[in-house]
Amino acid sequence: MAFLARHGSGLLRFESAEDLVQGVHARALEADGFRYEGERPFLSWLYTLARRHIADRHAHWSALKRGSGRVLRLTFSDAPRSHTSAMPQPAAALAGPSTFAANREALVLAAKSLDALPDRDRDLVRWMSEGVPLDQQAERLTCSYAAVQRASLRAVERFRKAYSVLAASGPD
Numbered sequence: 001m002a003f004l005a006r007h008g009s010g011l012l013r014f015e016s017a018e019d020l021v022q023g024v025h026a027r028a029l030e031a032d033g034f035r036y037e038g039e040r041p042f043l044s045w046l047y048t049l050a051r052r053h054i055a056d057r058h059a060h061w062s063a064l065k066r067g068s069g070r071v072l073r074l075t076f077s078d079a080p081r082s083h084t085s086a087m088p089q090p091a092a093a094l095a096g097p098s099t100f101a102a103n104r105e106a107l108v109l110a111a112k113s114l115d116a117l118p119d120r121d122r123d124l125v126r127w128m129s130e131g132v133p134l135d136q137q138a139e140r141l142t143c144s145y146a147a148v149q150r151a152s153l154r155a156v157e158r159f160r161k162a163y164s165v166l167a168a169s170g171p172d
Contacts, residue, residue, distance in 0.1 A: 003047065008054040013108055014061050014115075023057065024050045061111060113162040121155035128152055 004020040005012065011020065027049050028034075036042060114122055120141070127137050138148040 004050055004054065007051065008057070011054065011057050011061065014112065015057065020050075020053065020057065024053045027053055061115075109163055109166050112166055113159055116162045116166075117155065117158055120151070121158055124148075124152045124155035125159045128156060 001017050001021050004024065005017040008017070008020050024046070028046065031049070034045065114125065117125065123140075124137065127140075134145055134148050134152065137152070138145045141148060141151075143151075
C-alpha cells in the first residue's frame with residue numbers, strides 16, 4: 001500500500017490507496033504463467049504489476065478528465081440543453097487561485113460522475129457534450145432516433161444526479 005500511495009499519489013484524489021491495492025491484487029490473480037521462484041523475484045513481479053496498474057489507472061482518469069470540461073456544462077442546468085449551450089462564464093477575465101481550485105474540483109467531480117455511469121450512459125453523455133448528432137448516436141448504438149433521444153435524456157439526468165451526490169458528499 002505504501003508503494004502505491006507513493007507512486008500513485010496523483011491518483012489518490014480519484015481512488016483510495018486501498019482501491020489501487022485491490023486493483024493490483026486482481027491483476028495478480030488474473031496473471032498467467034507466474035511461477036514462484038523466491039521472495040525477491042516475486043516482489044519484483046508484484047511491483048511491476050503495481051506500476052502497470054498505476055499507469056493504466058492514470059490513463060483512465062486522464063481520458064475522463066479530458067472530456068469532462070465539455071460534460072461539466074451539463075451539470076449547470078435543470079433542463080436538458082443542446083450541445084451548443086455553454087456554462088455561465090465568470091465576469092472577470094482573469095481568474096485567481098480560488099477559481100482555478102474550484103474549476104479543478106468541478107472537473108474531478110465530473111470525471112468521477114462519468115466514471116460512475118454505465119458504459120452506454122457514459123458514451124451518450126460524452127457524445128452529447130461533443131455535439132454528436134442524435135442520428136449518428138442512433139447509428140452507433142443500432143437503435144432508433146427516438147430511443148436514443150430518450151436514452152440521452154436519461155443518461156444526462158443520471159450524470160447530473162451522480163454529480164450532485166458527489167458534490168454534496170464533499171471531498172473524500
